[in-house]
Amino acid sequence: MLHLFPYYLALIIIIVLLIMLANRIKVAYPILLVLAGLGISFVPGVPLIQIDPELIFVIFLPPLLYEAAWAISWKELWKWRRIIGSFAFIVVFLTSFAVAWASSMFVPGFTLALGFLLGGIVSPPDAVSAGAILKFVNIPKRLESMLQGESLLNDASSLIIFRFALIAVSTGHFIVQDAALSFGWMVFGGVAIGLAIAYLFFKLHTLLPTDANTDLVLTLVAPYVMYIAAESVHSSGVLSVVSGGLLLSQRRHLFLSSTSRLRAVNVWESLSFILNGLVFMLIGLDLPEITAGLDGVSTITAVGYGLLITAVLIISRLLSAFGAIVVTMIARNFITVADSTYPGIKGPFVLGWAGMRGVVSLAAALSIPVHLSDGVAFPQRNLILFITFIVILSTLLLQGLTLPYLIRVFRLPDSDHHLPEEEDYHLMYKKLVAESLTHLKTEYAAQVNEHPALQQLVRKWEDSNQLLDDELQTSDHKAIYLQLLDQQRQWLRQWNKDPVTNEEVVRKHLLRLDLEEERVHYL
Template structure:
């Protein structure tokens, strides 16, 4: 019972810290992963804060599947497919280059390391974090093409890194060196098996979803998908990460027709809150681990630790930068030659930013902590504690240092807002509104005159929305549209105040008020978006 109370206290503390740091991040305009890891780092040295361990199983089995699924769900398949060559060059090519580079360099940079331990360390730190890089990149206003590539890379490079770690640990623990054919076959099975499982789970869920229209049930089903895909793939020794990615990409393409509008709103709201809590949990836990990690290392002085951590982190950043430039040119050649894409090669400044945004996160630390403590012969795993420390340093440097310097770097390279207005979205809005107006006008012509007034009201509303998409030269039309939106927002505010007054007077109950509030919330959100456009 005492142990249960302790777990409850730790959970409440973590949730309180997540809320607190999230609010701080919002106020200072800094991406929340950075604030949370710094906050956790500082909290770790507060005496009354209980020792909270970072359990690898918690990350791999509980946190990772829904976070990967959420990232896949918000990924555009069209953009993922368009950038697939660049993504693969990072997710597979860069991971392999990093593992080999670290294996070759660490014996020269770090005492007590041979090439086998270098392979273990390289496999641990090679994958980028699925959330950190893209959340920071979106926050600081990077062009969408860079964000798409970073997002795709972080979605699938975990599978490559974990496979490399599996082979590297086997080399150290049992002195087994896998053959090239064994590695290739294992990689193929991880990819093919994982994708097949993910698509099968996605198809089954899509079939079931079309026969359900109940928010709570469909939210529960959406939560079941990532865990089901991950565990099913793991059971056949395929990639659980790729299974989750495949199911997420499959289902997000069908979500427009799979859910009813009210259910879709509920699911989006749930997943936004759920992923925020899980991400906050990971980053706060990472920060809290420094005190524990330092207590594990007894044969290194503090100055030596700082020097080695900084040197290794810089080495990792340089390795990524060394890869991205030739990788971008080779992938551009392949895209033009075989995929017939006529896009120009990204400018050097964009390639550099891709190289600078290699943030690591919870998966790397979980992988380091999952390294076995002993070898097959009973001896301790060499340099295990130091590997964990170096991994922590890489996470801290790449997430905090690179994350905080990204805005200044983007301004210096004149990349902020270089994507310009979202012309694709604007054109889509115009086309769907014009289609609606054309349908209403044709329907009005086919109907009786007794409903002309209703048609005119609806068509007038649509024409007002179309006016808001007119060119900025037509100032009178734009001004009328803004007045329409302002008046509509003012009317909605009066509706809300009146509904609250009726509840306070006892003329309606809270359930009626909540239903009215929900409608008004959706209306005001729509008008707020209209003003932004």
């Protein structure tokens, strides 16, 4: 393993370069990484990469789900809970059923149980691919929230279908009562375990004398504890991580200091960056292992099967997106829905088209055992692996490359947010200033009259021309101020050459300038 360490370092460098290239040409980086992995896998002498599915499920999946749970808006998630729940559970089941029917009808040797197994593998769209694409285009907040919320939950529902189908194929039996009880335990048990462990970590943060470093370590450990604890009792580790992450996310300001929150954001962004890059590169690199086991079926025929399943997935999701709108239009006559206006066909089409598949599908396929309990080879395992790979590759290329173009052409209006985000930000800032001035003058009138620093703060807030945030609304002002911050850094480094200068003081000022520059970038 040690002799491959330089190879893995080279892969990380390649990943970073490809992501920079993807950002430059405005293409979702998962597409470039998968294609690069494919290209590298054909280079003679390159070490064969074998993906351990446990590595994906235990090492990669918990932190990626946890980071997504912290990033999503709970308010938006709850607002669109019905359509998110429909896509994360009902649509996943319908898609699995469509794949099961199509594969049992058109792929020789496939039974309905094997079809459901394949359906559970390929039914969940990948959150990372959609997120990487959407950052280059303007999309209504509601669609972005729906896609993010769905991606948090659909992995759990698809893996539950996958487990039941795997049991049915392995044993030849499927007992409805037992399946219903197992399903209930997976869902409710996973959520309960995640919430319980999240509450335990919340108490650890609040009761123990933690600092920024220990807070960060605890946030890194939490998703793994949630996932492993749930999986060890045969409930859903995915739902455990998601529910626990959502609970802690909503309470982050109650148990994390500002220093801890700043460090956590930086560390988690870097961690998710490298993990996402690695898993998509590994998808491409795993092609030799997948094709090596493809016996009894020609590669062209297997590619045809993969494209057939891809078409079933795309059509099923599009029909589900429009079906969800029809159901909403009917349901508004009986219950209160988040939005009762007719959305047209553009929004549902974009929602249906954003169905790129990714690493969870490949990890699930790889986790299929090579042999059944009686020692017989697992039926159609290699073909399922190959079809899964074709589905991932074709959806990334077809939908991933065309989705930004469709969004630009459709020019979807954001009916929930009428003001540009930057203008909305400054209006809220002015409201905060007005409320703060009122609070100061009402609650601390005597202190304001006595302390010059408070008087200066009041004058600064009262004079809108001195508000830095308002001054930096234009790009010219931002550029000048950022240049001034760079000049201050140069002065500090120059002063630090003096032997009598305290370097620790210089470093604190440099950190302050970094925080100020980061703040300016968010304006």
